[in-house]
Amino acid sequence: MLRPTLSCRAAALIGSPEFRFCDRHPLTRRPVRRRRRSGKPVTAESSVQPPAEARVVLDARDITRALTRISHEILERNKGAGDLVLLGIPSRGVPLARRIAERITAVEGVEVPVGALDVTMYRDDLRKHPARGPQPTEIPPGGLDGRTVVLVDDVLYSGRTVRAALDAMNDLGRPDVVRLAVLVDRGHRELPIRADHVGKNLPSSRSERVMVRLEELDGLEGVWLA
Ligand SMILES: O=P(O)(O)OC[C@H]1O[C@H](OP(=O)(O)OP(=O)(O)O)[C@H](O)[C@@H]1O
């Protein structure tokens, strides 16, 4: 099922809405899963709500405090907001980047450019990672060349998402400096990657899952360990 104008790969690469007409993932050639194997559609309720046994590790106020601290750390490290660009990694890195930018503006009185950097097509673990349609990449009008780019994500785990983000960014410009801010670092790195700004270090076992939920996307706010 493919409309005639674009190939699935091209549609995926440019983030075209036509990707929804593709029934095969462009890299893995696996069917694009739009339903659970059980046949039940993935509803907001079933995918967003952490399981009852999950433990709250950050509540809404903890997240607010962590983001405020990270915003100040970024400003101190950068000696102000000059040349800063914040790039959120979809999905939840994007609202987090926007929140950090709002705090920086409140402190410094200047707008900080915020964008989104999708890494889907740059992953090296697509076979393990559930295939999903690419999210939009939006680079602020000033571009990335010569800027200090802070990548923002909700969770840092293996480090493979961040590696993919560095590759994706390489195709879009050449920042002078790239830093990484994450809300939760749960350890278990598989690559030599570390965050510059961390909301919470959360020791976890590999069998556990960290679930970040944000008002903007999920309608609830907090971090759970399940
Ligand atoms: O360090 P890593 O092992 O790469 O894991 C961290 C990534 O995993 C999650 O993204 P996920 O792909 O689950 O999608 P999401 O952002 O939509 O939750 C999270 O948002 C990070 O981006």
Ligand SMILES: O=c1cc[nH]c(=O)[nH]1
């Ligand atoms: O536990 C994890 C691991 C990767 N990404 C998440 O969002 N949670």
